[in-house]
Amino acid sequence: MNLQHKGGVAIMLILLAGCGVSNQAHQTVISQLADAKHSLDKINSTLGLVANSDRDYESNLASLHTRLNDLKDKNAELTGQIAKLKAQEDFVFQSAGGKIDAKDFQGALEAYKEFIDKYPSSHRIATATNLIARLEQTLKTNRR
């Protein structure tokens, strides 16, 4: 085999191995790409979003991020609101009662005392005092 012949074979091999990809392998990638896009379209349609290009997919994702951040802000705001409401007189009084239901009489006693300290002008002071007396009696009996 002469030099020219060898050169020809080398060019052929380079062409076959380095410059192209088999159609089958390429089709697999294309099919996976179609599947992924289909999944994205499905999610987007449930969210009422439309995507006509890859850029749309990215912008939809960005809007979802914005929505998530908004929700997180709202959540934090609600947490603050709950904390404020839980500081209200009714709730504090009712929470002390909840301790009685849970048979935590010592906890309830402390909670009612705390209530009296916190809301000395409340209209529930008499009830709280009465409950404190009953709880002290119960605890005394239990100790015996």
Add this chain to the structure above:
Amino acid sequence: MKVQSQKIILVLLAICVATLTGCGVSQSKHQEAVKELEKIKSVLVEQQITLQEIQNEERTIEAKESEIKKLKDLENSTFDDAEACFKAHDTTNAYRAYIAFVRDFPESSKISLAQDKISKIKWVLDAPIREAQAKAVALAQTEDLKKTAFAAGYEQGKDDRQTGGDDASKSDVVLRANAISSINFLPNSFPRRNYYKDYPVPRDAYIAGFIAGYRGSVSYASLHPQEAAELRSQNEANARMVNSTVRTVKGDGSSKGDAYAAARQKLPAGAEEINTVYDWSSSGSDWKTTGTRHYYCKITYRAK
């Protein structure tokens, strides 16, 4: 040879070109597709995660909004929770919730409603207790009835033994028949008819008492020691049963009233009369004749 090999190379080159153009894809085009796939995949993953997070946040917000609604009107929401339990027939939790409402909101305008519900639920919750109490009363009544019947039978059996010639040889079958026929002579105050039909337990107790009363008069000395021991033990048990609460007193006189008065005098203080039985004996040969009658009265009573 040289020309031939050149031809072969050309053919092979043609095959390569055909493979590249027809059967294969250029590397750059393929790489572009791979890149796009990776990008779309990462968008997809990120979008799924974000969506999941959004849903979680929405759920939390929903729960918090509901909590805030409750907290803003604690009194009504606590009452509504109790009402919901009541409507769902969850009586135990409804009871707890109403009790808690009364305790936590004593000045509420709904207190009377809550108290009304508490008493209704209590009635339902106490039903098994009431049922058990009724059963216990019924059982005690049956036991009393049995004791009374046994005591009446026992006394009648003793009388029959004394008035019947002290015949120790009578079989249980005969005594049973005698007991049943003696039921017919019980006064109307004794539910004798029912002893046959509606009250088999006291009827059997009466018959058992009758036989025990009859046999109780047997002289132990005339029996085999083992039989005597068994009979003594049986008699003692019977006596305990008869004497526990139910006893009898007897009186006699020229009229029913005198006989009753004589028996009545023997009743201990606080005794509760259960039954009164009369009998009489005549000096004449025929009870229908006007011969003088002597009356007997037997009062069965429950000692206090």
